[in-house]
Amino acid sequence: MPYSRRENALAAGTIGQVHRATLANGDRVVIKVQRPTAREEIEQDLALLEVFAEKVRERPALQKVIDMEAVFKQLSMSLHRELDFTQEASNIERMRGVLQGYDHLDVPGLHRELSTSRLLVMEEIQGIPIMKAPEGPARTQAARQLLESYYKQIIVDGFFHADPHPGNLMWWKDRVYFLDFGMVGNLETELREHLMLLLMSFWQEDTEFLTDVTLMLSGAVDRSDLDVSHYQAEIGELMSKYRTSGLAEMQVGPILQEMSEIALRHGVPLPASLTLIGKALAQVQLATVQLDPTLDPFEVAGKFLTRSLLQGMRSKLNPKTLLYQSQKLKVRALRAIETFERLIGARPGQKLVVNFQASSLEDTVRRAGRRLALGLIAAASMFATGFTAVSTTVADWVPTTFGTLAALLTFGLIIDLVRRH
Structure with missing residues (x-):
């Protein structure tokens, strides 16, 4: 193998370990190596979860709270993708294209010729945690771009990094680098359109239309047994709560999570994928607050959505x-x-x-x-x-x-x- 390992593992998990290394030409890289027993252990865990999902299916009351079968299918598909490092390599290349146009965001370089389904070789990002980024215009612009890029990833491209916690974001060369693309989200066109309407209605503080959008998301538009006025009142309280909060508390992720809880109480559960979106947005907004605590997420969302709609109209x-x-x-x-x-x-x-x-x-x-x-x-x-x-x-x-x-x-x-x- 044309590289030498320089030290003990940087990180370790169920699926693999990450090491620093140096290529024969002197390039510093990071290699992700899959554990020999990773697939066997994942399959055993999934088998146990499948048994649990079958038990839940026999209990209608619990099935209304959580669609365990859908959760199992989603988790199984996600874990099997993580076991194939060629899929992660493709995710990195795809995200590079999504981030084009953002000069303060990037992903590591990829050594495809050295990578396999169980070995991933990437450029070493020799940076620091984003919270330690030096003060200045680059840091402020990176915060805005980071948040806006997530609206683009979710609403425009339907492809997003699903685990942007602080350990997966590094500051280097005046840029925020995304790391670890084992977990990503893919969204269908109809869901993305509804999410755009949801964000715009929240931005415009339109409680009535926001209620309609959540009903469209849940497929409950024609529900005759739903107390719409009560449901709308709770949505309105949620909107008022966050629109009067400070910038640091106005987080789109928790808003989506609370909205899902309200919908669930009224028997109109929102799509399971919304939970993953809410989690990712909550994580990325915490990162943007660390970079720029004065950033208003709804102002960023409003300007981005307006620009996206105009670009879409112009193209048509x-x-x-x-x-x-x-x-x-x-x-x-x-x-x-x-x-x-x-x-x-x-x-x-x-x-x-x-x-x-x-x-x-x-x-x-x-x-x-x-x-x-x-x-x-x-x-x-x-x-x-x-x-x-x-x-x-x-x-x-x-x-x-x-x-x-x-x-x-x-x-x-x-x-x-x-x-x-």
Whole structure:
């Protein structure tokens, strides 16, 4: 092996040990070596947990408090991923891409050619704990970037470091380095969208909408037996409690955890993944408080979410995307009309008397669908005109084209409205 170990283990756990070493070319590295018995011990622990999960499944009252089967599946999948160091190497490379654009955040360099499923060789981060970072602009900027990067990891990329405790964050070369990527979180698109709405509603102090978002997260929107007013009142108390607290107490992680407890009391438990998110956010905010205790997490979240929404809208407001969306809208409108025609018996195959009686209604439906499509596309074109006109990165012909299209569609809609048939 082209390296030499320099000292005893830096850290040790159930799965492996971490050592400092020096490569033959003089580079200082850290190597993570898996214990020979790690897989066998993990499998034994998981077998015991599976038996416990089966016992819990037989007790409906306990099953309502915690979905042990889901917890077991999540834990089993996570531990099996941790046993494969090639997966951790991929996590490091993926996080490097997620953190692009943050000049005060980074991950260790990776020696892929020396790494295997049971051996991981990484650049040695020769830094200090983040709480000992020297005072100055770099430290303040790193605090903001660290917190904002977590909103990006969770809401935009759906991939986040799930264990950012102080031992996994180091300060070196004016940067915060993330260490140990054995535990990461992956989130589906729908959950990320709901989380964005949740943070925005809390930022805007909109208790009613925040209640709606938590019900969407739990899939309990149509629950007729839920005392919504009481539930909303508790959510409102939680919001008031934190929005009047000092900056150091306004932690998004504990807020999510308390929100989960409220939902559970009302029989609408939030997704289990929200617990992992809350834990990660709680840990990372403690780190940001150490770096900059004056940082307002909701101010950072609000600015990031606003910027993300604008970037998302800008990416969708290009001619190719708009043309595609307009054609998709047209097809959906036609399908809706055809479905309605079949319901009223106006499509071929039905009796002639039915078609005759429904002919006037058929014409009405067709006209309404046509006008709806024209109106929606015209509105989108007008919005695109204004948005691209103020952009400094869009060619001059783009807003002109959208403006012309909007005018023609609006004119066509007016003509269609004044026609008798």
